[in-house]
Amino acid sequence: MLGWLQSLGRIGLDFFERLGRGHLFVMRVLAGVPSVLLHPSLIVAQIYSVGVLSLVIIVVSGLNVGMVLGLQMYNTLVDFGAETTLGPVVALSLVRELGPVVAGLLFAGRAGSALTAEIGLMKATEQLSGMEMMAVDPIKRIVAPRFIAGLFSMPLLAAMFSAVGILGGYFVGVGLLGIDDGAFWSQMQAKVDLHEDVLNGVIKSIVFGVVITWIAVFEGYDAVPTTEGVSRATTNTVVYASLAVLGLDFVLTALMFGS
Amino acid sequence: MGNNRIIEIVVGIFVALGIASLFMLAMKVSNLSSLGADEGYEIQARFDNIGGLKVMSPVSVGGVRIGRVVAIDFDQQTYEAVVRMIIDPDYDRLPKDTSASIFTAGLLGEQYVSLEPGADESYLRAGDKLLLTQSSLVMEQIIGQFLFGKAEGSGE
Numbered sequence: 580m581l582g583w584l585q586s587l588g589r590i591g592l593d594f595f596e597r598l599g600r601g602h603l604f605v606m607r608v609l610a611g612v613p614s615v616l617l618h619p620s621l622i623v624a625q626i627y628s629v630g631v632l633s634l635v636i637i638v639v640s641g642l643n644v645g646m647v648l649g650l651q652m653y654n655t656l657v658d659f660g661a662e663t664t665l666g667p668v669v670a671l672s673l674v675r676e677l678g679p680v681v682a683g684l685l686f687a688g689r690a691g692s693a694l695t696a697e698i699g700l701m702k703a704t705e706q707l708s709g710m711e712m713m714a715v716d717p718i719k720r721i722v723a724p725r726f727i728a729g730l731f732s733m734p735l736l737a738a739m740f741s742a743v744g745i746l747g748g749y750f751v752g753v754g755l756l757g758i759d760d761g762a763f764w765s766q767m768q769a770k771v772d773l774h775e776d777v778l779n780g781v782i783k784s785i786v787f788g789v790v791i792t793w794i795a796v797f798e799g800y801d802a803v804p805t806t807e808g809v810s811r812a813t814t815n816t817v818v819y820a821s822l823a824v825l826g827l828d829f830v831l832t833a834l835m836f837g838s
Numbered sequence: 839m840g841n842n843r844i845i846e847i848v849v850g851i852f853v854a855l856g857i858a859s860l861f862m863l864a865m866k867v868s869n870l871s872s873l874g875a876d877e878g879y880e881i882q883a884r885f886d887n888i889g890g891l892k893v894m895s896p897v898s899v900g901g902v903r904i905g906r907v908v909a910i911d912f913d914q915q916t917y918e919a920v921v922r923m924i925i926d927p928d929y930d931r932l933p934k935d936t937s938a939s940i941f942t943a944g945l946l947g948e949q950y951v952s953l954e955p956g957a958d959e960s961y962l963r964a965g966d967k968l969l970l971t972q973s974s975l976v977m978e979q980i981i982g983q984f985l986f987g988k989a990e991g992s993g994e
Contacts, residue, residue: 738856
């Protein structure tokens with residue numbers, strides 16, 4: 580019984596210790612941000628590897644999600660003769676929920692895991708220690724540009740996901756199923772509000788971008804510097820970041836659209 | 839150096855695409871272009887029954903949208919619903935005796951306030967009240983009246 584309690588206590592202490600280290604870490608990263616902004620080429624290179632290389636999977640998934648939404652919603656809506664509301668249905672579900680969330684999950688899998696593996700391997704091969712020996716702060720040189728690139732790329736990727744998804748829904752609804760072109764867009768514009776829906780979706784994607792990139796760089800920087808440690812850290816990034824996105828999405832949805 | 843240049847160009851395209859998507863969401867998907875927001879003057883109308891009217895519902899004259907509903911309250915003295923709406927400042931020549939009705943767009947569509955201009959010489963100003971109103975048609979009442987009428991008719 581006591582042993583069981585002890586192990587529970589250890590798990591709790593470990594959890595809070597990591598949480599605390601994560602927060603101290605992000606403070607140091609934020610403190611390093613101003614000096615990185617003076618070297619934009621570092622950030623540009625990271626936006627390329629974090630954002631641009633995620634573009635294909637985001638666009639393809641967005642297109643497919645939009646087309647499937649269009650197809651499935653049409654089947655239900657046509658029974659009520661309300662198939663022209665396909666526009667608002669597709670747009671609202673993408674802009675409010677699916678865009679930020681699915682883009683966030685894909686971003687965690689595609690970019691987050693790469694960030695963790697890269698930083699973790701740098702640590703395992705003692706490149707980070709080498710930098711410290713040369714009086715280069717690895718947090719400023721390595722972590723901060725990746726952090727900025729991640730939180731900058733994520734809202735753009737989520738917006739592209741939503742936009743491409745709406746085009747996919749348009750393609751299926753208007754192109755294949757023959758809904759009226761004008762009704763599709765005008766009903767969408769009547770129902771989707773810029774502040775209520777689009778802006779809240781963007782806020783969501785910014786929050787997800789911060790959380791995913793934070794988890795990814797922290798897991799990499801905090802990884803046990805062995806082959807096994809790096810692989811575990813990469814797995815942790817994808818699992819924790821995905822859970823964080825889904826959990827935060829519920830909280831944010833309740834705050835934004837709840838009342 | 840050439841490699842670096844290509845990366846910068848590709849990142850530039852990426853950022854431009856992202857901003858273009860945001861722009862599309864703002865202009866094409868949402869109602870930014872037709873918003874006109876909170877400007878305009880406020881008028882008030884009292885209804886016995888507002889049906890499914892909601893805040894943000896459109897206010898139109900002859901089918902043209904000229905404003906929106908901003909607040910719906912219930913007056914406990916007169917037991918009427920008080921609907922306050924904001925009218926676009928461009929449409930400032932509505933006669934004082936304009937009447938308001940609540941209609942439904944289509945069979946299952948949303949409800950909106952339709953204004954019917956009167957013949958008065960003076961125009962509505964901010965804070966004015968519309969005196970002539972017609973309540974929302976509630977489907978159950980219409981069906982009830984129809985069935986009642988049918989029953990009466992068959993009795994003769």
